[in-house]
Amino acid sequence: MLKRIIASFILLSTSLGFSQTIDSPQQAKIRTAKKLAKKFLRKQRVPGMAITVSQHGDIIWSDGFGKAKRKPKTKVKPDETQFRIASISKSITAIALAKMVDDKEINLDESIYTYLPDYPKQKYDFTVRQLGGHLAGIRHYRDNNEYALNKKMSITEGLDLFKNDSLVFQPGTQFLYNSFGYVLMSEAMQRASQKEFNAYVTDSVFKPLEMNNTVIDASDIVIPNRCEFYRKSNYRKPVVCDPVANEYKVAGGGFLSTSEDIVKLGNELLFPKIVSKEAIKELITSQHLDTGNNTGYGIGFSVETSKNGTPKYYHTGGGVGAATILIIYPQEELVISILTNLSGAQVQQFGDELEAIFLD
Numbered sequence: 001m002l003k004r005i006i007a008s009f010i011l012l013s014t015s016l017g018f019s020q021t022i023d024s025p026q027q028a029k030i031r032t033a034k035k036l037a038k039k040f041l042r043k044q045r046v047p048g049m050a051i052t053v054s055q056h057g058d059i060i061w062s063d064g065f066g067k068a069k070r071k072p073k074t075k076v077k078p079d080e081t082q083f084r085i086a087s088i089s090k091s092i093t094a095i096a097l098a099k100m101v102d103d104k105e106i107n108l109d110e111s112i113y114t115y116l117p118d119y120p121k122q123k124y125d126f127t128v129r130q131l132g133g134h135l136a137g138i139r140h141y142r143d144n145n146e147y148a149l150n151k152k153m154s155i156t157e158g159l160d161l162f163k164n165d166s167l168v169f170q171p172g173t174q175f176l177y178n179s180f181g182y183v184l185m186s187e188a189m190q191r192a193s194q195k196e197f198n199a200y201v202t203d204s205v206f207k208p209l210e211m212n213n214t215v216i217d218a219s220d221i222v223i224p225n226r227c228e229f230y231r232k233s234n235y236r237k238p239v240v241c242d243p244v245a246n247e248y249k250v251a252g253g254g255f256l257s258t259s260e261d262i263v264k265l266g267n268e269l270l271f272p273k274i275v276s277k278e279a280i281k282e283l284i285t286s287q288h289l290d291t292g293n294n295t296g297y298g299i300g301f302s303v304e305t306s307k308n309g310t311p312k313y314y315h316t317g318g319g320v321g322a323a324t325i326l327i328i329y330p331q332e333e334l335v336i337s338i339l340t341n342l343s344g345a346q347v348q349q350f351g352d353e354l355e356a357i358f359l360d
Helices: 002-015 025-044 086-102 128-132 153-161 180-193 195-208 245-252 257-268 279-284 349-356
Strands: 047-054 058-069 254-259 303-305 311-319 322-329 336-339
Touching: 002 245, 025 047, 025 254, 025 349, 047 257, 047 349, 058 257, 086 128, 086 180, 086 195, 086 245, 086 254, 086 257, 086 279, 086 311, 086 322, 128 180, 153 180, 153 245, 180 195, 195 245, 254 257, 257 279, 257 322, 257 336, 311 349, 322 349, 336 349
Parallel strands: none
Antiparallel strands: 047 058, 047 336, 303 311, 311 322, 322 336
């Protein structure tokens, strides 16, 4: 009898135009996350942003906010809009390196000179692993001119920027985050695989993972879905960035991608398709200094713990017209990708806010 009364009430409410929506816990989280995303966009004055979240290997939320381009006005689409992912490119390179380790084409603990015997001799030797973990002593950008260089060069040509400079410390004694180390590592990968770096990554990573919208940020061709890139200004609206050529440092910060493609990359750590679990472990195990202190960085991934005390692997990216983050929570099988087209946007803080929502 009670069931009939309830059914009659629902039918009457519907006929009168009333409806009641009860969110599932997941829907409620997504609704809260959307509100935060809009607040972040407004507060940071971000022109455009894409967010994709997956759990247990399936996308549970994927959304675009704001504009990919202002002229002509183009909306952000998380499955189409290609952002500069900046240093998340290092995570891509790390997966490609793991594939080479599996195929016994490269040994992480071999000297760099094993693969590049003609590279200028330094006072100290250093390994592929140390390069990937920012422990080799390779310098960082000297100034903004190097950081935002607008000169198209190959990887080999890019070595000329730093190859004759002395190491800034004895390898293994300090941690110095830099992208030039990844330029050098990608040159070693080219030699070891006997294949141009971008072609190797495309064939070995992008194609098998169906990352169909991830490409090198070619400075001299039109890429239809590539968004515009903005920087903050003294005026209310961000302004378009000056041109930049990232081809030579593709391994450390030169790929374009979508938020949905980046989630596919993150899921490779959780559900390996192209590399072994043993090789992945090399990427997500924190390296350590000669003193024994952990650096909090493996190869291409920072290694920390979540608010729940569970493992957390991530990489941020900051480039010309780009602020990005990829976060992976293996125990919860959760992956979060946030891509923006504004230099300096505080995406890591926003990522922490999403963590608080989706790990609750």
